[in-house]
Amino acid sequence: xQQVKQNSPSLSVQEGxxxxxxCDYTNSMFDYFLWYKKxxxxxxxxLISISSIKDKNEDGRFTVFLxxxxxxxxxxxxxxxxxxxxxxxxAASFTSGTYKYIFGTGTRLKVLA
Amino acid sequence: xAGVTQSPTHLIxxxxxxxxxxxxxxxxxxxxxxxxxxxxxxxxFIFQYYExxxxxxxxxxxxxxxxxxxxxxxxLNVNALLLGDSALYLCASSLIRGSGTGExxxxxGSRLTVL
Numbered sequence: 001x002q003q004v005k006q007n008s009p010s011l012s013v014q015e016g017x018x019x020x021x022x023c024d025y026t027n028s029m030f031d032y033f034l035w036y037k038k039x040x041x042x043x044x045x046x047l048i049s050i051s052s053i054k055d056k057n058e059d060g061r062f063t064v065f066l067x068x069x070x071x072x073x074x075x076x077x078x079x080x081x082x083x084x085x086x087x088x089x090x091a092a093s094f095t096s097g098t099y100k101y102i103f104g105t106g107t108r109l110k111v112l113a
Numbered sequence: 114x115a116g117v118t119q120s121p122t123h124l125i126x127x128x129x130x131x132x133x134x135x136x137x138x139x140x141x142x143x144x145x146x147x148x149x150x151x152x153x154x155x156x157x158f159i160f161q162y163y164e165x166x167x168x169x170x171x172x173x174x175x176x177x178x179x180x181x182x183x184x185x186x187x188x189l190n191v192n193a194l195l196l197g198d199s200a201l202y203l204c205a206s207s208l209i210r211g212s213g214t215g216e217x218x219x220x221x222g223s224r225l226t227v228l
Contacts, residue, residue, distance in 0.1 A: 004155075034216065043117070043203055043219030044156065089155050100146070100169045101217060103155030 003027050004092050006104035014112050019077040021107050023090035028071065030092035034101065035064060035075045038087045047088075048075070051095075080111045115140070117220035119204050125226045126194050134189040134223045138206030144168075145187040146217060147179055148203040156203055162187055191225075199227045 005024045013019045021035075031052035036044035050057040050064045050073070057064050063076045077084055087108045091101040118137045126132050138145050144163040148156035158171040162181035176192045185206075191198055201224050205217035 006155075036219075041221070043205075043221045044217075046216040046218065049216060091155075100158035100161060100171060101156075103148075103157070105153070105155050 002105070003030075004090060004102045004104040006088075006090060006107050008107050009105070010108040010110070012110045012112060013080045015082055016079045019075075019080045019084065019109055019111065021075040021077075021088050021090075021109065023073045023075075023104055025071050025073075025092050025102075027092070027102075028068075029094060030102075031095050032093045033064070033066060033073050034091045034093075035062075036089045036091060036103075037084075038089065038106070044089060077109075080109075082111050082113050085109055085111050117204055117206050117218055119202075119220035119223050121223055122221065123224045123226075125228060127228050128194055128196060130194050130227075131190065131192050132194060132225060134191075134202050134204075134225075136187045136189070136204030136206075136220060138185050138187070138204075139218055142206035142208055142218070143185055144207045145181055145185065146205045146207070147187070147189045148205065148219075149173075150201040150203055150222070152200075159189070194227045196227050199225060201225075 003026050034049040035047040038044040048059050048062045066073045087106045089103050089106045091103045093101045120135045146161040147159040150156045160179040161169040165181045179189045181187045201222040203222045205219045
């Protein structure tokens with residue numbers, strides 16, 4: 001049962017344009033969400049997070065939007081840069097109880113120069 | 114400051130063997146989690162330890178075990194290896210906030226190949 005889904009395995013975007021990565025979840029009890037970036041041969045690197053009490057969180061070029069009614073979150077990267085080319089994972093967790101994070105399958109972003 | 118360090122980085126084992134993977138968390142982090150990432154999938158939760166106690170366990174067989182030491186480093190042990198255990202094993206450390214969540218800081222992983 002895939003509770004966190006990233007339905008787009010890959011995305012290509014021109015440098016300078018906006019990249020939008022999407023993530024859907026099925027468990028309405030999730031109340032904390034994160035995005036991670038992963039380069040080959042490296043561990044995932046934390047990008048940005050959002051609590052369910054918010055619908056938007058911004059950090060520089062990265063903005064995460066949360067739509068709780070649709071159980072959907074998205075990561076916007078503006079402007080996209082070639083160095084952003086990586087695999088992006090969304091993850092969800094509960095703020096109480098077990099401390100595990102449920103990851104999606106990832107979206108490979110390629111930013112074209 | 115050193116990040117999360119894992120060893121070994123790569124290893125090859127044969128079916129039925131045992132493997133031990135090691136992890137040192139970021140200084141000051143008391144929580145260590147282990148994840149398995151199979152090619153083409155996202156990381157899947159195996160264990161979480163905090164203050165040397167198991168705080169969570171994922172849907173993995175009893176062949177998988179772990180422990181955390183007084184210095185907060187951790188070991189993941191896998192017995193009776195199967196071909197399907199071939200994966201990247203990621204260790205992550207975190208500060209546990211009062212809310213019970215916190216960003217995970219991952220190591221580079223240990224890539225296990227089972228032949």
